[in-house]
Amino acid sequence: MLIHKTASAGTLESNDVLVTVAPGSGIQVHVESVVLAQFGGQIRETVLDTLSRLQVTDAVVRLNDMGALDCTIAARVEAAVRRAGGDA
């Protein structure tokens, strides 16, 4: 899926994550999280898995995580990607 524009999904409420996806070259993932030390690697892995499943090869993804579970992170990344790709 091609990223045409910048789009966001999610919130800064507890247990949620605000994800912003923008056009880019290759994949860049920037994570800010209240649990970065413990789960930073797992969060990045969830983001990369979701992008791969959606066949996104070029994007800049920024996450401001408030302690979201993997299923929430994946949902917010997918929503932001679909919005940025004009699919939602």
Add this chain to the structure above:
Amino acid sequence: MRRSLLFIPGNNPGMLVSADIHGADAVIFDLEDAVAPNEKDAARLLVRNALRAMRDLRVEVVVRVNPLATDDFRQDIAAIVPLQPSLIMPTKVADADEVAVISRTVADAERVEGVPAGAIGLLPLLETALGIENAFSIAGCDPRVKGILLGAEDLSSDLQAVRSKQGQEILYARGRVVMAARAAGIEVYDTPFTDVDDMEGVSADAKLARALGFSGKAVISPRHVAAVNAAFTPTEDEIVYAREVLLAIREAERQGKGAVSLRGKMVDKPIVDRARRLLDGARSLGLEGTEP
């Protein structure tokens, strides 16, 4: 037994992932009114992922989808059916034709996704004057319909009635949906009590709903779950009396009688049926409901 059905906003991850800790017998993941129009896409993905991640939830899951007339309806069905929730709740259902279209859409999605045919039931929400008038045909039109739920807020608006805590304005609708559901042989659930802070009010409203014949009651706040569960749970006195009824009628049958007197009142078949139903309900809740 679904005494309480707790609404959970579909775009709130914190509430979705902790849905099973509040003690409700069922939770309703809401993709409709609790979600802003520009967040429908995100909520749908979130509920889908939550259902996928929480396969071992200790509570029955219902998903309230957007109305048939909206673009979101088919997207909701396509996203939710593969996760096989127990029930899908279509909203503002007005007649049996609408249920037929919804049922067909769910059946098509079940076939495409390899979900067993008929595995997902429907719990139509009746919240318009037309829906209430058509309650019996909606309740009995399709084997997929397992129950109906009264939605009093939209209904009161449609009726141009003044909504009150006492609920005089919905008394007819309550009676009508109970009659329709029981005639069709399905379950029937009462509208939520909307004052989150009024614990006495919710308790009284739930007791009234049980007395009118409802199977359970929808709930919009976790704080209301305990009061609603209590109202729909057989009391110890009721269980004791039901057991006495069954003992008394057994003795009467031994004596060749169809009726008997117990505590000064006549006991016959309808009383016995009610006692058996109460003990069945008690047993399903793990209470002392075994027939004597």
